[in-house]
Amino acid sequence: MSHHQSATSKVIDVQQFIDEHSFSPYQWLILFICFLIVAADGFDTAAIGFVAPAVAREWSIPVSALGPVLSAALVGLALGALLAGPIADRIGRRRVLIGSVFFFGLWTAACVAATDIWQLTVFRFLTGIGLGAALPNATTLLSEYVPAKRRALLLNIMFCGFTLGASAGGLAAAALIPDFGWRSVFVVGGAVPVLLAIGLIRLPESIRFMVIRDWPIERIRHVLRRIANDPAIATSRFTVWENQGDSQRTPIGAMLARPYRFGTLTLWLAYYMGLLVYYTLTSWMPTLIREAGFSLREAALVTALFPAGGVLGALIFGWLMDRWNPSRTVALAFLLLGVAVCAMGQGAASTGSLAVLTFVAGVCMTGAQMSMLALAALFYPTHSRATGVAWMLGVGRFGGILGAMGGGTLLAAGYSMIYIFTLMAAPAFVAALALFAMAWDRARPALAVH
Template sequence: MADRPHTLDVQQFIDERRFSPYQWFILVLCFLVVAADGFDTAAIGFVAPALAVEWQVSKTALAPVMSAALAGLALGALMAGPMADRMGRKKVLVGSVLIFALFSIVCAFASSVTELTVMRFLTGIGLGAAMPNATTLMAEYAPARRRSLVVNTMFCGFTLGASAGGLVAALLLPHYGWRSVFITGGVFPLLLVVVLLALPESIRFMVLRDWPRAKIAAVLQRIAPGMAFGQMRFVLPEEVSLQQQTGLSVVLSPRFRSGTAMLWLTYFCGLLVFYLLTSWLPTLMHDVGYAAREAALVSALFPLGGGIGAIAMGWLMDRFEPHRVIALAFTLTALFVWMVGQQASHLMWLALLTFVAGVCMNGAQSSLPALAAAFYPTSGRATGVAWMLGVGRLGGILGAFAGGLLLQANFAFSTIFAWLALPSLAAAAALLVKGIVMRARAG
């Protein structure tokens, strides 16, 4: 008589083992995807002064170009989440990287503000679809005890990529012009697409969609090479009722609705601050008397500090209550952003405070996808993460437009940064509310 198959909880299997070389391979590839995403997202802010000079347009006329990619990011994220929960994380991830790579190169051949606006919007669709799927895929291969640290480490790619955009722009702009920055931002992810074909599909998604047992076992054997799985039946540690729901129905269900709203509000406020600064800080510094090179280098310090912040936040979230940890970081962001506005005439202090504000801001913002990934079940995880990113992009769009409006209204440097402290405080409050609601339900 044949042996009855044993049951294996795939998440428990991952949780009980060390982080294997195969999981490191997945982390590196997801890191590179997010780095390319960060580079292409921030590139327009660094080339804006050169664009304004070459095309002889005002700074405010570039506001549509600044916000076009953000609109595409929102649309791409909103579409990609439900698609990934239905089709798989890998397919959507590879396709999205290919889209933003190609359209980034096309941006280099734009000859007017209108053309560049359209191309940046299409680039943004690919960018918006890539990040939530890289986050979801990585979260589903990370052990629970280290999930926040692993996902936040992956997210360091975004801040380093955005910072690299400033450094590359400072090197290329004087010699090759703004078009070279877009070409650089497209060629790298185009080469990366080839390597991404070696990525596995999410192990939890394969179990959820009842993929052939042999395919699931093959991936698990790469995580634990010496283990045999025989006739094991693979399962998820989640309620069957949740596994049978669509991604969007999970995210908007009464059980998750209030947490979803607070995540959306937090990400909205965070991106408002982030994109106003990354899009307009070079121009704001130029207006108070700094050269384009100084403005680009100081502005690059803001996203650069996020790498330190993200890793520190991930470590803290795995050890303490994550909502309080991130809320504290947003509160410190408000303080240091306000202090940046007080140092317009002191370059060294301005650079130092910009870096510290970036550590807090990007550390907090980079931690939200890990928080969302832990909040939602497998059937709604890609949608939950993607819709938080997509709805939050509206804050980025507002930030990009608001920067132009504030410049047009001739607000002082210090006044702009004082106003920017308020959304950071609102983000902190929203997270504290979400934490209180979750603890009350658990109790």
């Protein structure tokens, strides 16, 4: 428990205050701003995939030679997440968020000046550091401004921005590249976050962070009045009621301390396995379907159905998490993903059946991966929340890197679509098991912390 000192008597728990008042226009504004940040993140993450063919054509190189460029951002994402979490838990979410959005916008714009593979690789790596820092901090900031009973759904609505931004990257590439060349995609992808970062100056710091760090009481009152103009605000002290038993530790130490260690490791394992499946499927699905004897058009259409179900999955599982045990809900999503992916391998007889299974797999895949961020935000206390969310993202990225490279290795070794899809069910089942274990661990009375 953390107190904000003042001579006055009444104590308001800021989370309880948020839970008891209706969702204000101010909170909708914070949700909208975080949605835009995540959309810009999605656009800049996906942009390289859409421009790769045009870059390869201009530089007269095979698309496969762009491997380092495609994986550089993933390495940067991992590093950005691991660095940004502990910094945000020390100096605040807002400053790190503004800095990271400006940083990835700047380096996306720098890609315009690249003249060879190595320059583009370095610029994409630096872009990745900013992208890796932005998402966990947007997650943490928003989670600390929303009512507990709707937290998972509202966070998952924010994550839909990523899917929307990535789709916008494809549309922008299709519209801009024929007339203005591939560099124009990076001009847009750089200008939007830089302008957004300037607009973020108006964004407030996390209310819970301000309270546990003993910020000036008037700053806290000012923000609370924007949520609800309750007369009690003027004469109260503020607190955050939660388990702060490890608040003397560093955020990384707290995340790995006894009450949180098992949950931390299961979150890392599940997110790693989820990204391994996600990147293997998204990187190699068109090739796998083509190799199985389907036409190029069929392969493209079926692959497009995989991300199409993402928004639906995020909303369904976010809604369920607020009503049922969150860990079990996400475990169920991974379990259904494993079944769907396994069935894709076994039942690839017709385009129709493959299309339905791909859509179902996409709903479960995106629903599970997006809900993992909400799950981490729900799991950690305020003083180590940014670190907890960010480190799960950072560790998971290595699963993504393995997935992006591993699919190619399996294809080169001559394995069939049936074998690779069936094999991909295994990490999904491991992720489900890890989260069921987490739910069981949290249910033990000694560890029931909030």
